[in-house]
Amino acid sequence: MDAGDWASVMDEVWRSHSRQWALVGPPLRPSPFDVAVVHDVAGGFGRPPRVLLLGVTPEVACLAWPVGTRLRAVDRSVEMIGEVWPRHGLPEGAVAEVGDWEALPMDRGADLVVADGAFICLPWPLGAAGLLARVAGALAPDGRAVLRFFVRPDRSEPIDQVADDLWMGRLAGFNTFKLRLLAAVAGDGPQVRLADVHEAFEQIVPDRAALARRLGWDLAVIGTIDAYRGSEAVYALPTRDEVALAVAVAFRVEAVCVGDYQLAERCPSFVLSPR
Ligand SMILES: C[S@@+](CC[C@H](N)C(=O)[O-])C[C@H]1O[C@@H](n2cnc3c(N)ncnc32)[C@H](O)[C@@H]1O
Known part of the structure; x- marks a missing residue:
């Protein structure tokens, strides 16, 4: 499948998901534990952070951000933005833009990049490697990325x-x-x-x-x-070790946070700083 075909079949899935998002729940959406990880990192800058959200994850968009946080979300799906991006509870001035993560500006203009499950959407490992490089390039030198991955177990189960x-x-x-x-x-x-x-x-x-x-x-x-x-x-469902290898190219791992809900070990949040 070439990149264009990949994008169009994937967009169709998210079009379907947008119509039924209220029925999707943790672990496929972030739990309060996962949201708290993002919240704690956001509060650690000592300044209102500039946040780039990959996707329109409402639980993240509406968390209790530090006052003055500037939140920008980017998602390729018009339907997901229309159906899922919250209308209330956002930090002032928050915007959701239609855009491809492939075109993220690598301008070091973000303090925090958050992605909840985004890497499931990309071909593994090359698509993921490309996005990881762009996330690192989008971050200020003291910035952080909080990326929650969906992983498969080291040994497959029947x-x-x-x-x-x-x-x-x-x-x-x-x-x-x-x-x-x-x-x-x-x-x-x-x-x-x-x-x-x-x-x-x-x-x-x-x-x-x-x-x-x-x-x-x-x-x-x-x-x-x-x-x-x-x-x-x-x-894409890499193993946790495969994720650790992939992120190590552009990032130092500050923490790997795992909640206490069933299957949380398959949904680790990697807190990363750019090398
Ligand atoms: C963030 S991911 C996973 C969903 C997540 N667990 C949540 O709770 O929101 C899903 C989103 O990624 C978007 N997406 C996938 N590939 C993309 C790309 N290359 N550029 C921009 N958006 C993309 C889809 O349109 C979809 O809205």
Whole structure:
């Protein structure tokens, strides 16, 4: 798939997600723990930070920023900006711009760059390496990046194991299941085709209503999996070690923060400073 095809199939996924964003939850959206990591870093500059947000993550956009924070969000999806970018609770003057992260100015004009799950959208490792270099170039010398990654386990787990845990009620929610399933279908590679994840889901869950009844889950939330149906889009799920190697090219790792929610170890926030 060339870069243009990659972008258009990926944009279609985010168009679908924009229509159902309220049904998506942690760990695919940041938990209060993850938001607190960003909050603490933002408060550590001793000045109101200039913040660049990759995407329109509402939990991050609306956190209790230091007074005077200048927040700019960049997202390629008009639909995500229209549906998901909050209308209230933002710091004064916050803007969301339609734009490609490939065109981020490397002008050292940001104190803080935040990305929640953004690297799942990019080809691994080359697309990720390109974005990491641009994030480093966008940061002031004493700047920080807080990047939450979705990672797969070092050893892949069988899809049957995920299915068992699902039907036995061991999973915290449908979004937790989705992340487990994405990684199980990815197996030992860093990328997973969404159509394959949907097919695996249909095998595991032939009767959604039965699953909803058994676990007390909302059918509409289960239905969010249909954004993956037949999609040629590919998500990237490196291991945590692969992430550590990739970020080391342009950054020093200040901290890796892991929450206490189920599967938090697969959603580490890397706090980084540019080399
Ligand atoms: C930030 S990521 C992950 C979602 C995240 N966990 C959240 O809670 O918001 C999703 C966003 O990235 C955007 N995106 C993906 N690739 C992009 C690119 N190359 N340039 C700009 N936006 C991009 C998509 O349009 C989508 O809105």
